[in-house]
Amino acid sequence: MLQALGLTDTAAAVYRTMLDHPGDGVDQLAAACGLPPTRVHEALDELARLLLVRASSEHPGQMRAVDPEIGLADMVARQEAELAARQAELAASRAAVTQMVARRAESRATNGERLLGMDAIHARLDQLARATRSEILSVQPGVQRAEDLEASRPADTEVFERGITMRTLYQDVARNHPHLEVYGRWLLSQGGEVRTAPTIPQRVVIFDGTNALVPIDPADNRKGALHVTEPGILQALIDFFEQAWGTAIPLGATSSEDPESGLTQTERELLRLLATGLTDDVAGQRLGIAGRTVRRHMASIMERLGAASRFEAGIRAAQKGWL
CATH class of the missing domain: 3.30.870.10 (Endonuclease Chain A)
Known part of the structure; x- marks a missing residue:
């Protein structure tokens, strides 16, 4: 869900197409996305502002998509800084x-x-x-x-x-x-x-x-x-x-889990607090729980996301709209 990171639907579609077809020009991207060339140009301008595309060295006059492991990770980091x-x-x-x-x-x-x-x-x-x-x-x-x-x-x-x-x-x-x-x-x-x-x-x-x-x-x-x-x-x-x-x-509610993510309110708030840069102990104090409980929650969240690190968990959580 790239839209969760601030991309419009059009820019997200163009970005995905560029990743799949790195050599395509504007006309080819327009045909693949079912968009007029002017909309593709607008999408490229948006992606450039977000540092998700750069000028191609191999194809002069064209843009290339930045690898998502770099571009999207940088976007998450910028959003984390804004949130902090x-x-x-x-x-x-x-x-x-x-x-x-x-x-x-x-x-x-x-x-x-x-x-x-x-x-x-x-x-x-x-x-x-x-x-x-x-x-x-x-x-x-x-x-x-x-x-x-x-x-x-x-x-x-x-x-x-x-x-x-x-x-x-x-x-x-x-x-x-x-x-x-x-x-x-x-x-x-x-x-x-x-x-x-x-x-x-x-x-x-x-x-x-x-x-x-x-x-x-x-x-x-x-x-x-x-x-x-x-x-x-x-x-x-x-x-x-x-x-x-x-x-x-x-107090009498039977469940506070989000039906889409499966996160409890506490887990979602924990993700938000840690995304601002708080330590486990400080986040635990805000939630009224011990640092070891914070780590247990994060281990469970990482397992559900299939993430090997907290950084990777942060990216995947943002992509899923959990943050």
């Missing part, structure tokens, strides 16, 4: 939101308050939950401890009894931990909604769109939290939640 740059932009945006939250919390005591320690956090969660009138949105990355879940059960029960809507977003890794699976299904039984995704935004709990708690340190939520009420920051947090929620899978 986009990921860096998104990471910078997330960092900017986090920094904005921190600055507002420190500069406006009424609109952002530091809560230090789990007791202070739980007390404020209880206070905000009791004041909620419509909806609570919650993002819970990683694996929560069983005791923390049990500590939140009374407040969650009180919220459901008052008819409050609760939407909770976990990482896919939660499905592999019995205590998280049990608690998620309890939320469902109470009328809540629970979804999971391979990677999700930072931890946050949003009450009625007017109050939110976010961790001071996203890597360790037990250090403390920021209580945010500034509308601009709240809207950014809500937007992040809705984007992640829209692509997440309901």
